[in-house]
Amino acid sequence: MRAVTLGPAGTYSHRAARAVAEEVAFRESVTAIVEAVADGKFERGVVPIENSIEGSVTESLDALADREVAVTREIVTPIRHALLAQGAEFDVVASHSQALAQCRSFLESEYPDVGQEAVASTARGVERAREDPTVAAIGHPDNATNGVELQVLAEDIQDRSSNATRFLVVAPVAERSEAGGKTTLVVYPNANYPGLLLELLEAFAERDINLSRAESRPSGRRLGDYLFHFDAEAGLYEERTREAIEEIEEIAENGWVRVLGSYDTMHVLY
Numbered sequence: 001m002r003a004v005t006l007g008p009a010g011t012y013s014h015r016a017a018r019a020v021a022e023e024v025a026f027r028e029s030v031t032a033i034v035e036a037v038a039d040g041k042f043e044r045g046v047v048p049i050e051n052s053i054e055g056s057v058t059e060s061l062d063a064l065a066d067r068e069v070a071v072t073r074e075i076v077t078p079i080r081h082a083l084l085a086q087g088a089e090f091d092v093v094a095s096h097s098q099a100l101a102q103c104r105s106f107l108e109s110e111y112p113d114v115g116q117e118a119v120a121s122t123a124r125g126v127e128r129a130r131e132d133p134t135v136a137a138i139g140h141p142d143n144a145t146n147g148v149e150l151q152v153l154a155e156d157i158q159d160r161s162s163n164a165t166r167f168l169v170v171a172p173v174a175e176r177s178e179a180g181g182k183t184t185l186v187v188y189p190n191a192n193y194p195g196l197l198l199e200l201l202e203a204f205a206e207r208d209i210n211l212s213r214a215e216s217r218p219s220g221r222r223l224g225d226y227l228f229h230f231d232a233e234a235g236l237y238e239e240r241t242r243e244a245i246e247e248i249e250e251i252a253e254n255g256w257v258r259v260l261g262s263y264d265t266m267h268v269l270y
């Protein structure tokens with residue numbers, strides 16, 4: 001199986017992708033990953049979708065709403081960040097914006113005078129630190145020995161010990177499955193009236209379907225116009241899920257509903 005994920009090698013996404021594919025290729029944005037899978041260039045793509053401290057990875061949500069792909073699995077993995085550099089003195093910390101945000105309190109209290117640089121991924125930050133002694137990186141501690149040696153200046157620097165990120169495994173749309181305990185869908189009602197969101201939620205609630213995530217994202221068409229992402233704890237193989245989606249399709253008759261498929265959860269520890 002060939003998968004594509006956020007690179008270069010050494011990202012958390014790479015660690016998650018290794019759990020589902022023997023061969024892993026890289027892109028430097030989640031949009032490019034979803035696009036490559038939608039275009040049939042890879043059998044699987046692995047994208048971060050939400051983090052327990054920082055919340056949604058909005059670029060991933062938008063990429064899934066904009067392209068025809070299926071979700072075949074979710075991967076949940078603990079995220080334990082280390083501070084890596086050539087030495088104890090540096091001027092800038094470079095990392096993915098999510099990682100910088102997950103370590104906000106640590107950076108404010110330990111390095112209040114050090115600048116921050118958001119780069120495409122944690123591994124890209126590690127490359128910056130390898131090239132430049134004035135740059136430190138935040139990433140998985142294994143990156144210290146993966147190439148020119150870096151010092152591990154601090155470990156477990158995330159603001160909460162329970163830091164975890166959820167990744168989705170995307171596949172070409174033909175692989176959409178009805179099997180699995182969770183289902184993801186994106187709804188664009190193209191309507192705006194009192195109780196619209198309540199109606200969408202009731203379609204699930206009336207069938208005793210629990211939602212593990214409900215999120216609105218701007219449609220990009222005009223201010224105040226939204227699409228909604230839902231993760232339901234029920235599979236498409238269940239009648240109640242199909243009925244709920246039929247009702248939602250009626251509510252969104254002037255817009256669209258994208259059902260990304262049903263899948264199960266995999267926990268990756270390391």
Ligand SMILES: O=C(O)C(=O)C[C@]1(C(=O)O)C=C[C@@H](O)C=C1
Pocket residue numbers: 006010011012013014048051057079096098099120121122123165
């Ligand atoms: O930069 C990486 O290592 C990634 O895989 C991206 C990412 C993210 O987008 O959330 C993944 C896990 C961590 O939460 C930090 C960064």
